[in-house]
Amino acid sequence: TVLVELADGVLSLTLNRPEKLNSFNEEMHMALRAGIQRAHDDVTVRAVLITGSGRGFCAGQDLGDRDPRKGTPAPDLGNTLETFYNPTLRLIRALNKPVICAVNGVAAGAGANIAIACDIVFAAKSARFIQAFSKIGLIPDAGGTFNLTRILGEPRAKALTMLAEPLSAEDAASWGLIWKAVDDETLLDEALATARKLAKGATFGLGLTKQLIQASATNSLDQQLDLERDAQQKAGKSADYAEGVTAFLEKRAAEFKGK
Ligand code: LHQ
Numbered sequence: 001t002v003l004v005e006l007a008d009g010v011l012s013l014t015l016n017r018p019e020k021l022n023s024f025n026e027e028m029h030m031a032l033r034a035g036i037q038r039a040h041d042d043v044t045v046r047a048v049l050i051t052g053s054g055r056g057f058c059a060g061q062d063l064g065d066r067d068p069r070k071g072t073p074a075p076d077l078g079n080t081l082e083t084f085y086n087p088t089l090r091l092i093r094a095l096n097k098p099v100i101c102a103v104n105g106v107a108a109g110a111g112a113n114i115a116i117a118c119d120i121v122f123a124a125k126s127a128r129f130i131q132a133f134s135k136i137g138l139i140p141d142a143g144g145t146f147n148l149t150r151i152l153g154e155p156r157a158k159a160l161t162m163l164a165e166p167l168s169a170e171d172a173a174s175w176g177l178i179w180k181a182v183d184d185e186t187l188l189d190e191a192l193a194t195a196r197k198l199a200k201g202a203t204f205g206l207g208l209t210k211q212l213i214q215a216s217a218t219n220s221l222d223q224q225l226d227l228e229r230d231a232q233q234k235a236g237k238s239a240d241y242a243e244g245v246t247a248f249l250e251k252r253a254a255e256f257k258g259k
Helices: 028-039 079-096 111-118 134-137 144-152 155-163 170-174 184-197 203-218 219-237 239-249
Strands: 002-007 010-015 045-053 056-058 100-102 106-108 119-122 127-131 180-182
Touching: 002 028, 010 028, 010 184, 028 045, 028 079, 045 056, 045 184, 056 111, 079 111, 100 184, 106 111, 111 119, 111 127, 111 144, 119 170, 119 184, 127 170, 134 155, 144 155, 170 180, 180 184, 184 203, 203 219, 203 239, 219 239
Parallel strands: 010 045, 045 100, 056 106, 100 119, 106 127, 119 180
Antiparallel strands: 002 010
């Protein structure tokens, strides 16, 4: 349910249930999580690329997994989040390596919010982001209430989630919700080129940068200045910093090792 490929330091994870628009069943949840866990554990992985196969990126939870018409008791969705979605969200945010997302088609419900939780998001111009939850009586999960509100502010976060109207890739980019909307034909090449470039970069420093920016959500300026001091101290002792300065002085391209 998830295609996994490691090349040039980039671990590509392709959601692969195209006939269901890559909506999440339990197997796909566990496969995606295993992929991101591998990125944590494997030092040869220096960047991650998440995309979807077929015409969609991800339609959120597979709603065919449970059918209220069959009279089954209401499922415990809190448990579903705690067991399946929240660990994946936490793993993406905790990973000290850049996570690039290539949104190749519709991203709905938790599928939209997992995309938004990635570090650098490209979307095909034909892709749409739909906060579909309100249409079925649910709340925006997978970090949606946190990320949408921080990125867009309350007015847009509330309208997007309550109205569940599709947001085009170009609007998502102009609203600052994603990095770039690109032509459908070039999406994967551009996202992969970016992932490869980052994988060759000073990834130790990139991991610190990611954590600092995420920490700022709940910190004061004073707390961030303290964090910057401590992180720069670590970055300053890294082999990548020594190599970066040496390469600059020698007027050549740096060869970073990610440590
Ligand atoms: C699907 C799905 C799908 C199954 C398309 N499931 N089959 C929820 C509950 C539990 C715990 C915690 O969290 C959550 C979080 C959530 O993610 S809630 C939100 C769940 N997702 C949705 O409500 C989106 C449902 N899908 C749609 O609204 C549409 O399919 C979109 C707008 C995504 C795409 O529309 P179209 O491009 O017109 O495609 P389609 O509707 O024709 O879908 C293609 C096929 O994929 C179709 O199957 P079929 O056999 O008829 O060809 C759909 O039934 C299937 N599919 N989404 N979530």
